[in-house]
Amino acid sequence: MSASVLTEELGPRGRARVRYATIAASIVLAAFVGMILYRLYAEGQFAPRLWSQFVDFDAGWPSFLVAGLWDTLRAAVAVMVLASIIGLFLALVRLSPSRPFRFLAGLVIDVFRGPPVLLFIYFSFFALPQLLPAGLGNTISRNALYALIIGLTLYHMAVLAEVFRAGILSLDRGQREAALGVGMTEGKAMRLVILPQALRRMIPTIVAQLATITKDTSLGFIIGLSSDLTGRGRAFAQGSPINDLQTWVGVGVLYFIIIWGLSRLARRLEVVQRAKLGAGAIDVAGEADLGALAEAAEEDVARAAQGDATKG
Amino acid sequence: MALFELASDNADLLVALTLETLRLAVLSYALAFVIGVVIAGMRLSPVPVLQRAGSLYTSFYRNLPLLVLAILFWVGGGRAGWPFGRTDTVILVLGMYTGAYIAEALRSGVNAVPLGQAEAARAIGLGFTGVVGRVVLPQAIRTVVPPLGNLWIANLKNTSVFLVIGINELTRGARNIGQANADFPSAFLVIGFIYIVLVYGSAQLFKLIERRVEIAR
Numbered sequence: 001m002s003a004s005v006l007t008e009e010l011g012p013r014g015r016a017r018v019r020y021a022t023i024a025a026s027i028v029l030a031a032f033v034g035m036i037l038y039r040l041y042a043e044g045q046f047a048p049r050l051w052s053q054f055v056d057f058d059a060g061w062p063s064f065l066v067a068g069l070w071d072t073l074r075a076a077v078a079v080m081v082l083a084s085i086i087g088l089f090l091a092l093v094r095l096s097p098s099r100p101f102r103f104l105a106g107l108v109i110d111v112f113r114g115p116p117v118l119l120f121i122y123f124s125f126f127a128l129p130q131l132l133p134a135g136l137g138n139t140i141s142r143n144a145l146y147a148l149i150i151g152l153t154l155y156h157m158a159v160l161a162e163v164f165r166a167g168i169l170s171l172d173r174g175q176r177e178a179a180l181g182v183g184m185t186e187g188k189a190m191r192l193v194i195l196p197q198a199l200r201r202m203i204p205t206i207v208a209q210l211a212t213i214t215k216d217t218s219l220g221f222i223i224g225l226s227s228d229l230t231g232r233g234r235a236f237a238q239g240s241p242i243n244d245l246q247t248w249v250g251v252g253v254l255y256f257i258i259i260w261g262l263s264r265l266a267r268r269l270e271v272v273q274r275a276k277l278g279a280g281a282i283d284v285a286g287e288a289d290l291g292a293l294a295e296a297a298e299e300d301v302a303r304a305a306q307g308d309a310t311k312g
Numbered sequence: 313m314a315l316f317e318l319a320s321d322n323a324d325l326l327v328a329l330t331l332e333t334l335r336l337a338v339l340s341y342a343l344a345f346v347i348g349v350v351i352a353g354m355r356l357s358p359v360p361v362l363q364r365a366g367s368l369y370t371s372f373y374r375n376l377p378l379l380v381l382a383i384l385f386w387v388g389g390g391r392a393g394w395p396f397g398r399t400d401t402v403i404l405v406l407g408m409y410t411g412a413y414i415a416e417a418l419r420s421g422v423n424a425v426p427l428g429q430a431e432a433a434r435a436i437g438l439g440f441t442g443v444v445g446r447v448v449l450p451q452a453i454r455t456v457v458p459p460l461g462n463l464w465i466a467n468l469k470n471t472s473v474f475l476v477i478g479i480n481e482l483t484r485g486a487r488n489i490g491q492a493n494a495d496f497p498s499a500f501l502v503i504g505f506i507y508i509v510l511v512y513g514s515a516q517l518f519k520l521i522e523r524r525v526e527i528a529r
Contacts, residue, residue: 005422005430005448006440007358014358021359029365043392114508116469119483119500126487127496218377222476230380237387245388252376252384260375285515286465288413292374295420295459 040245050243053236054250061236068232069254075145075228076214079152083213084206086153087160092190094165105161112158113286117216121151125223145227148220156213159284163209166282167202168194204270205282208293211262215289218255229254263289270297315498322489322502329485330506336402336481337468343407344467348414355419366415373412378473381405386477402474410467417463421456422448454525461518465511482506 010018040046053061093105112120125147129137140146171194179189218230225231229251237247270281274297283294319326354366373381385394385405396404425448433447475484482503490499 005425005427006356006444008431008434010358018358018360021357022361025359025361025365029361040392045392110512111504111508114511115504116472116483116507118472118475119486119504119507122483122487123496123500123504126490127500130496215377218379219473221379221383230377230383233380233383242391244391245384248380248384248388252380255377255380256372256375259377260371263375283462285462286469286511288410288463288466289374291459291462292413292416295416299420299423 045245047241050241050246053239053243053246065229065232065236065250065254068227068229069258072214072217072228072230072255073258075149075152075217075220076210078149079156079213079217080206080210082149082153083156083160086157088164090157090161091164091168094161095168097186109158109161112154113162113284117152117155118219118222120154121148121219121223124148124151124154144220144223144225147223148217148225152213152216152219156209156216159287159290160206160209162284163202163205163282163290164198166284167198167205170201170280170282171198201273201277202282204266204273204297205290205293207262207269208266208289209287211259211266212287212289214259214262215255263293266293267296271300274301314495315501318489318493318495318498319502321493325485325489326502326506329480329482329503330510332479333468333471333481334510336399336406336471336474336479337464340403340406340471341410341464341467343403344410344414344463347407347411348418351411351415352418352422355415356422370412370415373409374416378406378409378470379476381409382474382477398478401477402471402479406467406470406474409470410463413463413466414460417456417459418452421452421459424455425451454527457518457522457525461515461522464518465514468510468514469507 007014053059055062057063090105090109093101094109096102096105124140125144126141128147128150129141131137132140140150175193175197176189179193180186184192217228220228221230221234226235233247233251236250237244270293274280281294281297282290284290351366351369354362355370357363376384382401382405386401394401429447429451430443433443438446471479471481472483475481480488486499486503487496489503490496493499
């Protein structure tokens with residue numbers, strides 16, 4: 001029996017009540033799902049010809065969508081790499097001894113973390129071409145993928161800067177002091193002692209952020225990107241018969257597999273990390289998925305601690 | 313300067329857009345909170361079916377891009393008798409999405425209360441409502457304020473995604489104003505500034521609440 005804070009070990013009466021509740025809840029849930037399914041059936045949404053495209057290998061539709069997933073992942077990884085490099089730089093400046101630089105980096109991080117990521121994608125697609133020299137500007141306005149990658153990078157570099165900063169600060173002060181004590185310079189201590197340890201600690205958070213970035217690449221749809229999974233969904237839905245619902249269910253399934261897999265992996269890594277190092281997950285304000293990872297880790301540790309308490 | 317001119321020329325529009333974004337954010341967050349409480353309750357209940365259904369719900373909404381959810385319900389659902397209008401769709405879809413995150417935050421807030429607290433409460437003779445209402449929830453609420461604040465901010469920003477179904481809010485407005493004045497950079501700067509004020513204003517507000525409910529432990 002799960003040790004919940006709300007309920008203690010159930011007696012015979014409690015167990016009977018749970019049985020009744022199980023039956024009642026099953027009926028209500030089944031009725032709800034049944035009602036939706038019946039609605040869809042009545043609208044003819046289960047007609048086989050609407051679903052057959054997913055397995056129509058001759059027309060190449062299945063590989064068409066899966067190739068979109070590949071493009072989605074490539075865009076996400078590109079953003080991850082670019083945003084990590086700039087983010088790490090921002091974090092280091094933010095932690096540097098120079099006050100004006102520190103302030104400047106802090107300002108950049110806060111400003112770029114404020115507005116929604118979609119505003120940055122719009123900015124890259126519509127405003128950057130006006131600000132950049134014509135050649136470069138035209139490349140961006142003609143190529144939604146570039147605008148998407150730039151927009152996502154602008155936002156996520158700031159988020160990752162906060163992640164890196166928190167990761168570096170989470171390290172014991174003694175590490176830096178010991179490195180300085182054996183005669184290393186500040187830079188050397190950072191490069192050889194602090195960063196290697198801090199980066200390892202951040203791996204779960206970075207994987208969780210990759211899941212979020214993967215979600216965000218779908219926003220390329222809004223500026224007309226057609227090669228990623230969401231963009232290809234639009235093309236997939238334009239056939240006759242009208243299969244919008246089926247298309248987006250299929251697209252959703254593909255997204256779910258990837259994002260669920262990544263968040264699962266992040267959670268697993270976090271638990272291992274916690275057991276080894278005892279350090280907490282990094283939670284950045286306003287980032288729902290990082291918050292969720294931090295909460296999950298918190299809970300796993302609390303559960304482990306309670307397990308120990310009952311054992312002892 | 314073009315920037316200030318653009319802002320003052322479009323002052324009324326900017327106010328209207330800000331109010332629209334705030335309205336959608338408040339209404340969807342209110343719904344999300346209700347959904348969050350229900351789903352968290354299901355996941356914390358001793359009834360296995362409800363636990364399973366609750367975790368299915370959260371993993372469905374947390375592992376799909378919000379944009380895909382919006383299209384799935386508005387376009388896909390639209391082909392199959394989705395009965396809601398534009399604004400209602402935003403509130404519903406965003407509410408269900410943020411609700412999944414709120415459920416997780418509430419659940420982990422309750423689980424963060426040490427088991428001994430509930431055991432002690434039961435030992436001095438409090439019934440279920442006493443244990444939950446007087447011992448567990450008062451402590452859980454305090455740990456849950458910061459994550460709820462973060463989710464409010466995330467929810468506020470996520471309203472922008474719904475321009476895809478034709479909602480005219482701040483981000484969409486930035487594009488329209490930029491187009492109308494042939495000056496995208498200024499338009500995005502102005503709207504970006506409004507978002508920053510909203511986001512950091514909210515953050516301050518939640519810090520205030522956090523300090524209000526804080527107790528020495």
